Amino acid sequence: MSTIVAQVPVAAPAPAGTASSTPSGSGTTQGTGVTPGVTAVTPSIGMTSTDVDDAPAAQRATLTDLHGAERGAAAAAHADSLRVTGALAPLLASLYAASDARVELLGAYLAQAGDPAGAAR
Amino acid sequence: MSGDASRTARVLAAAEADGQPAPRLDQEAAVGALGAMLEACHAAIYATATAGGALAPLGPPAAAARELARSAWLAHRELRDALVSALQAEGARPPAALPAYRLPAAPVSVAAALRVLAQVEDACAAAAHDATAVLSARSRRLAVDALGGAAIRAQRARLSAGLPPATATRALPGAV
Numbered sequence: 167m168s169t170i171v172a173q174v175p176v177a178a179p180a181p182a183g184t185a186s187s188t189p190s191g192s193g194t195t196q197g198t199g200v201t202p203g204v205t206a207v208t209p210s211i212g213m214t215s216t217d218v219d220d221a222p223a224a225q226r227a228t229l230t231d232l233h234g235a236e237r238g239a240a241a242a243a244h245a246d247s248l249r250v251t252g253a254l255a256p257l258l259a260s261l262y263a264a265s266d267a268r269v270e271l272l273g274a275y276l277a278q279a280g281d282p283a284g285a286a287r
Numbered sequence: 288m289s290g291d292a293s294r295t296a297r298v299l300a301a302a303e304a305d306g307q308p309a310p311r312l313d314q315e316a317a318v319g320a321l322g323a324m325l326e327a328c329h330a331a332i333y334a335t336a337t338a339g340g341a342l343a344p345l346g347p348p349a350a351a352a353r354e355l356a357r358s359a360w361l362a363h364r365e366l367r368d369a370l371v372s373a374l375q376a377e378g379a380r381p382p383a384a385l386p387a388y389r390l391p392a393a394p395v396s397v398a399a400a401l402r403v404l405a406q407v408e409d410a411c412a413a414a415a416h417d418a419t420a421v422l423s424a425r426s427r428r429l430a431v432d433a434l435g436g437a438a439i440r441a442q443r444a445r446l447s448a449g450l451p452p453a454t455a456t457r458a459l460p461g462a463v
Contacts, residue, residue: 263438
C-alpha cells in the first residue's frame with residue numbers, strides 16, 4: 167500500500183535522510199520520475215512554491231493556465247453529460263455549467279490583468 | 288399528485304385531446320421535464336422584461352443592469368422557442384405563458400433588479416438540471432446548454448450586484 171506522502175508529487179527537495187524512508191517501488195511515485203534531492207522543480211497549477219513571483223507577467227501566465235485548464239474541464243464535462251444517462255447526467259451537466267461560469271470569471275480576471283483577449287479565448 | 292406529475296398529466300392530456308396518440312412512459316418524463324423548463328422560461332421572460340422596464344427610468348447608473356436584463360430576456364426567448372419545438376417534436380402541447388407572474392422582489396432599484404435576475408436564472412437552472420436526468424441525448428443538449436447559460440447569467444447578475452466571486456459563483460449550478 168502506498169503512503170499519502172508517496173501519492174503527493176514532490177514539490178521541494180526532500181530533507182536529507184528521508185529518501186530512504188519511502189519504500190522502494192511502492193505506489194505512484196515509481197513512475198513520476200522525481201528524484202529526491204533534485205532541486206529543479208517547476209511549479210505548476212495546484213503546486214506550491216517557496217518562490218513568490220507577483221510580477222504581472224507571472225500572474226497573467228498563471229491565469230492563462232487556469233483559464234485553459236478550466237475550458238478543457240468544461241468541454242469534457244459537457245461531452246460527458248451528453249454521453250451518460252440517469253443520475254450522473256445532472257451532476258456532469260452541473261459541473262459543466264460551473265466550469266463554464268469559472269471560464270468567464272477567469273476571463274474577466276485575465277482582462278483585468280492586461281490580457282483583453284483572455285475572455286475571448 | 289406532485290406539481291411535476293400534474294404538469295405532465297396536463298400536457299399529455301392536452302396532446303390526447305388533440306387526437307394525438309398517447310406518448311410512451313419514457314416520453315412522459317421527457318415531456319414533463321421540458322414542460323417544467325418551458326414554464327420556468329416563461330416566468331424568466333416576464334421577469335427579465337419587467338426588470339428591464341423598471342430599470343429604464345433609472346438612467347445611466349442602471350445601464351449595465353438593464354443590458355443584463357435585456358440579454359437575459361433575449362436568451363430566454365430563444366430558449367422558449369427551442370423548448371416549444373422540442374415539446375412539439377415529442378407530440379405534446381407546450382404549456383402557455385401565464386398572464387403575469389409574482390416576482391420574488393419588486394425590481395425598483397438596480398440592486399433589487401439584479402437579485403431578481405439572479406433568482407430567475409437559478410430557477411431556470413434548477414429546471415434544466417432536473418431535466419438532464421430524464422431527457423434523451425438528443426434533447427438533453429438543450430437542457431445542458433440552458434443550464435450553462437443560466438449559470439453564467441446568474442453569476443453575472445451577482446457579480447454586477449457587487450458580490451465577491453466566492454458567493455457569486457455556484458459549485459453545482461441547478462443542484463439545489
